[in-house]
Amino acid sequence: MMKVLKHLTPLACAVALTNPGCAGAQDMTGPQEAEVAKADPATDAAGSIDWEKEFGVEKKVPDPVTGELPVAPYETSPANAGAKPFQHSNMAQAFGGQAGIRAIVNRFVELNTTDPRIDAIFRNQDIVRLRRTLFEQFCYLLDAGCAYTGRDMKSAHKDLGVTRADLNALVENLQKAMREAEVPFAAQNRFLAKLAPMDKDVVTR
Ligand code: HEM
Numbered sequence: 001m002m003k004v005l006k007h008l009t010p011l012a013c014a015v016a017l018t019n020p021g022c023a024g025a026q027d028m029t030g031p032q033e034a035e036v037a038k039a040d041p042a043t044d045a046a047g048s049i050d051w052e053k054e055f056g057v058e059k060k061v062p063d064p065v066t067g068e069l070p071v072a073p074y075e076t077s078p079a080n081a082g083a084k085p086f087q088h089s090n091m092a093q094a095f096g097g098q099a100g101i102r103a104i105v106n107r108f109v110e111l112n113t114t115d116p117r118i119d120a121i122f123r124n125q126d127i128v129r130l131r132r133t134l135f136e137q138f139c140y141l142l143d144a145g146c147a148y149t150g151r152d153m154k155s156a157h158k159d160l161g162v163t164r165a166d167l168n169a170l171v172e173n174l175q176k177a178m179r180e181a182e183v184p185f186a187a188q189n190r191f192l193a194k195l196a197p198m199d200k201d202v203v204t205r
Pocket of ligand 1: 118121122125126129130133134137149150151152156157160162166167168170195196198199202
């Protein structure tokens with residue numbers, strides 16, 4: 001959504017220099033126009049144009065409780081997690097139970113969103129929701145007592161343009177997060193092997 005907005009803002013500014021949201025609008029105007037640019041949008045006809053509405057940009061309102069943005073409706077299913085959970089294994093324990101998994105997911109998200117190789121893909125995405133759904137997915141797959149309520153891997157990644165190199169960077173970040181949490185090496189590798197077949201739904205170019 002913000003991606004669209006980013007493209008629209010300069011366009012809206014070019015169309016109407018009076019748009020109060022246009023950074024630097026005054027720089028581009030003469031003395032008269034500058035006056036108009038400063039006019040109160042509430043009383044100025046041009047300034048009161050809702051450009052987002054004009055261009056059909058839908059405003060997403062965060063949920064007041066969770067802070068998550070709404071997503072298009074989808075059917076919830078455990079199959080959306082992309083793999084079957086471990087069973088009768090000590091994987092949940094190796095990851096430190098739900099508290100350990102949450103800490104690993106939070107660190108993993110932090111690494112991805114600050115990694116110059118892939119941070120652009122995470123920009124303007126709903127990181128609050130990502131933290132929750134990733135936690136659910138990991139917790140569900142590791143048989144640590146959670147249900148996965150997120151989207152399937154294909155739908156969630158279809159518009160992101162993820163490459164094999166992006167995936168490799170993300171896997172390195174997950175390895176780092178697991179290593180820092182002292183997850184035993186064998187358990188790290190078993191978990192990575194569980195996620196590996198999802199590459200066909202995540203890598204799109
Ligand atoms: C096997 C590897 C991967 C797994 C298991 C995975 C898992 C997930 C999950 C569970 C979600 C949340 C779905 C939802 O909100 O309903 C998600 C969303 C997302 N993933 Fe991945 N992911 C993988 C690879 C990647 C890669 C390589 C990137 C980019 C480098 C990436 C970037 C994102 C982004 C930006 C979102 C948010 C999309 C949105 O909210 O529309 N993922 N992923």
